[in-house]
Amino acid sequence: MDEKSHAFGFKMDAARFHYEQMRTIFKQNQSRFFEIARDSNLPAPEVIRPFFYHYDAFLFELTSCFDILL
Numbered sequence: 216m217d218e219k220s221h222a223f224g225f226k227m228d229a230a231r232f233h234y235e236q237m238r239t240i241f242k243q244n245q246s247r248f249f250e251i252a253r254d255s256n257l258p259a260p261e262v263i264r265p266f267f268y269h270y271d272a273f274l275f276e277l278t279s280c281f282d283i284l285l
Contacts (some may be wrong), residue, residue: 223283230276233269240266 241248244263251257259267 219283223280226276226280226283230273230280233273233276236269237266237273240269 240263244260244266247260247263248266251259251263
């Protein structure tokens with residue numbers, strides 16, 4: 216059980232890291248996110264693409280946490 220608890224904590228820390236990275240990227244580039252939201256045909260600027268990489272990793276880590284719990 217201790218091993219599972221350690222793995223869960225590690226995954227939660229990783230999820231928190233990716234969440235904080237997303238928040239930082241969003242705060243620094245809010246206007247670009249809103250531009251894309253207004254016109255979805257615009258490609259994502261290179262400066263905000265890491266947001267989506269962190270988003271995918273964040274969801275992966277949370278899914279891993281649920282797997283550990285089950």
